[in-house]
Amino acid sequence: MDGSATGSRYDETYARWKADPQAFWGKAAEGIAWSVPPRTVFDPTLGVYGRWFPEGRLNTCHNALDRHVAAGHGGRTALIWDSPVTGRSARYTYAELRDRVARLAGALATRGVGAGDRVIVYMPMVPEAAIAMLACARLGAVHSVVFGGFAAAELAARIADAKPKVIVSATCGLEPGRVVKYKPLLDAAIALSPHRPDACIILQRPESPCELTPGRDTDLLQAEAEAMPHPCVAVAATDPLYILYTSGTTGAPKGIVRDNGGHAVALLNSMSMLYGLAAGDVMWTASDVGWVVGHSYIVYGPLLAGCTTVLYEGKPVGTPDPGAFWRVCAEHGVKVLFTAPTALRAIKKEDPEGRHVARYDLSKLEALFLAGERCDPPTAEWASALFGKPVIDHWWQTETGWSISGNFRGLGLFPAKFGSGGKPAPGYDLRVLDEGGQEVPRGQIGTLAVKLPLPPANLPTLWHADDRFRSAYLETFPGYYNTSDAGMIDGEGYVSVMSRTDDIINVAGHRLSTGAMEEVLAAHPDVAECAVVGVKDSLKGQAPIGLVVLKAGVDRAEADIAKELVALVRDRIGPVAAFKEARVVARLPKTRSGKILRGTIRRIADGETYTVPPTIDDPVILDEITGVLKAAER
Ligand code: COA
Numbered sequence: 221m222d223g224s225a226t227g228s229r230y231d232e233t234y235a236r237w238k239a240d241p242q243a244f245w246g247k248a249a250e251g252i253a254w255s256v257p258p259r260t261v262f263d264p265t266l267g268v269y270g271r272w273f274p275e276g277r278l279n280t281c282h283n284a285l286d287r288h289v290a291a292g293h294g295g296r297t298a299l300i301w302d303s304p305v306t307g308r309s310a311r312y313t314y315a316e317l318r319d320r321v322a323r324l325a326g327a328l329a330t331r332g333v334g335a336g337d338r339v340i341v342y343m344p345m346v347p348e349a350a351i352a353m354l355a356c357a358r359l360g361a362v363h364s365v366v367f368g369g370f371a372a373a374e375l376a377a378r379i380a381d382a383k384p385k386v387i388v389s390a391t392c393g394l395e396p397g398r399v400v401k402y403k404p405l406l407d408a409a410i411a412l413s414p415h416r417p418d419a420c421i422i423l424q425r426p427e428s429p430c431e432l433t434p435g436r437d438t439d440l441l442q443a444e445a446e447a448m449p450h451p452c453v454a455v456a457a458t459d460p461l462y463i464l465y466t467s468g469t470t471g472a473p474k475g476i477v478r479d480n481g482g483h484a485v486a487l488l489n490s491m492s493m494l495y496g497l498a499a500g501d502v503m504w505t506a507s508d509v510g511w512v513v514g515h516s517y518i519v520y521g522p523l524l525a526g527c528t529t530v531l532y533e534g535k536p537v538g539t540p541d542p543g544a545f546w547r548v549c550a551e552h553g554v555k556v557l558f559t560a561p562t563a564l565r566a567i568k569k570e571d572p573e574g575r576h577v578a579r580y581d582l583s584k585l586e587a588l589f590l591a592g593e594r595c596d597p598p599t600a601e602w603a604s605a606l607f608g609k610p611v612i613d614h615w616w617q618t619e620t621g622w623s624i625s626g627n628f629r630g631l632g633l634f635p636a637k638f639g640s641g642g643k644p645a646p647g648y649d650l651r652v653l654d655e656g657g658q659e660v661p662r663g664q665i666g667t668l669a670v671k672l673p674l675p676p677a678n679l680p681t682l683w684h685a686d687d688r689f690r691s692a693y694l695e696t697f698p699g700y701y702n703t704s705d706a707g708m709i710d711g712e713g714y715v716s717v718m719s720r721t722d723d724i725i726n727v728a729g730h731r732l733s734t735g736a737m738e739e740v741l742a743a744h745p746d747v748a749e750c751a752v753v754g755v756k757d758s759l760k761g762q763a764p765i766g767l768v769v770l771k772a773g774v775d776r777a778e779a780d781i782a783k784e785l786v787a788l789v790r791d792r793i794g795p796v797a798a799f800k801e802a803r804v805v806a807r808l809p810k811t812r813s814g815k816i817l818r819g820t821i822r823r824i825a826d827g828e829t830y831t832v833p834p835t836i837d838d839p840v841i842l843d844e845i846t847g848v849l850k851a852a853e854r
């Protein structure tokens with residue numbers, strides 16, 4: 221269906237962007253307070269594929285906090301912390317948040333942090349996580365937030381690559397039924413990393429206070445109390461605001477770089493165009509600040525737009541019940557809720573009838589946005605029937621920082637098609653390409669690729685790795701950014717994202733690399749070779765499963781080895797990998813040239829029909845694999 225036929229201004233807006241992208245983004249840039257307004261919107265000669273707003277100067281924290289205070293909105297609520305796992309909550313006005321951020325910025329500055337220096341933020345879902353991010357932005361420093369569910373080795377890899385001057389952390393995170401002690405993880409990571417930070421600033425949480433390391437650590441509240449508020453430092457629009465590491469196809473994570481200017485412009489624009497929100501509205505993104513969704517829509521997007529953001533430390537179920545999301549929405553007057561389909565599936569599993577929904581007044585909730593993985597139509601239909609409000613699946617990546625496709629509340633919604641991630645966002649010239657880089661006809665599946673340049677807020681490069689950026693994203697299809705997602709665009713322009721074309725899997729909305737898990741399994745002394753694939757999981761979307769071939773002569777109990785492998789992945793990558801299953805097989809199916817047929821293994825594990833690849837070395841192995849995968853109920 222054509223958007224314009226239904227009153228949506230999507231078609232008109234997309235056409236306006238396409239006709240003159242510079243005018244479109246130049247106009248959007250007017251919403252930002254620049255200390256030096258950019259004369260050029262986009263310069264194709266700079267950077268790897270061009271840079272947005274190259275001469276502009278600004279401070280992102282000023283745009284997120286100070287300017288709202290200066291405009292007389294200091295008393296408006298900026299951030300609501302809602303933490304069912306601690307039983308606590310807090311509210312911060314724009315003025316209060318600005319004051320805490322300015323002091324923490326002062327504390328960082330006295331520890332030598334200045335513009336361009338990196339700071340790692342390794343924190344649970346506490347207000348101080350957002351305060352630390354904004355404090356870095358205030359100084360023009362570059363934050364790199366590391367998700368709390370990663371193990372020490374993953375944190376160490378990020379410390380080694382980002383080389384932070386300071387690490388801001390907390391003593392613990394809280395998972396249902398378990399206190400995750402951060403301090404031992406932090407200490408282990410620093411010991412593992414070749415780079416040492418000069419200082420650590422640590423939030424003592426009453427749930428698990430701990431001894432600080434003398435000479436290195438300071439209590440965060442004490443550091444803030446002792447510091448002078450630091451003013452905002454203007455930086456170039458093209459200077460990095462943050463690095464966010466994400467899974468790549470090898471064990472080494474990719475440092476996605478986000479700049480200041482393009483990021484502020486695109487995020488502010490998305491708040492109105494995509495989410496249909498204005499200053500004073502309440503947005504709740506039920507994600508984690510460790511993920512891109514959390515960066516963009518728990519912290520920066522809502523604050524740039526003068527909205528109220530909710531920072532939630534809890535789960536969709538079990539904290540205390542499957543009504544938790546609806547309680548938060550009702551209590552805080554949430555207008556737009558953004559979460560992952562897996563969270564809805566978790567709620568649906570425990571409360572299929574939506575009994576908990578009926579307990580709360582959700583009259584203020586206007587729309588539900590979903591991302592992180594494709595939302596399966598039954599879940600979208602369930603949510604839609606339950607609320608009678610738009611349920612909008614929108615597709616994005618850490619690399620893009622905001623949505624590549626979606627449905628645009630601010631432009632008037634076009635009719636939803638469940639199973640589709642909407643239509644391309646103005647800013648993205650999205651194409652579907654075959655292996656040779658030719659466009660495929662509408663309705664056919666291929667690789668989703670964005671014709672360069674990428675819009676503002678998308679990664680300009682990888683941290684100190686232009687070549688890796690080129691080879692990972694730009695070389696497969698010259699002139700295009702390869703999303704590594706396979707999908708199609710139908711005759712009406714709706715995009716469907718079906719699967720990854722690389723080894724990335726999505727487990728409970730968390731992006732993980734099977735290659736990284738294979739590296740861990742291969743390090744076990746009894747393992748000769750291995751393959752990890754993502755199999756269908758009714759709750760988490762996908763779950764990893766490892767098949768291992770043991771070295772000749774190993775005669776230990778397979779169950780013991782499997783247990784060790786599960787523990788090893790948890791220890792090296794972290795609990796978030798959700799790696800719970802390893803099976804011993806005699807051989808792995810391979811092509812004659814020795815490539816492991818992971819796609820075929822996955823299809824067998826999912827019980828799908830498959831054709832025996834003509835290049836297979838020995839087809840009998842497939843029957844053996846089928847037998848092993850069927851042997852135990854998953
Ligand atoms: N710190 C430490 N450990 C963490 C963690 C964190 N921040 N987040 C998750 N973990 C742990 C969990 O406790 C779990 O550990 P366990 O193996 O001891 O049980 C493990 O990592 C796997 O977590 P997860 O895959 O999230 O499963 P779960 O059973 O704990 O929860 C859901 C399932 C669906 C409720 C939950 O995954 C969820 O809410 N997902 C939404 C994800 C999301 O918002 N993604 C962002 C993209 S928009």
Ligand code: AMP
Nearest residue numbers: 591592593594614615616617618717731
């Ligand atoms: P991340 O970088 O963690 O945001 O993960 C990005 C990947 O998640 C994408 O490349 C997709 O594979 C998947 N993804 C995110 N949102 C969607 C969506 N709405 N539909 C389909 N896949 C999605």
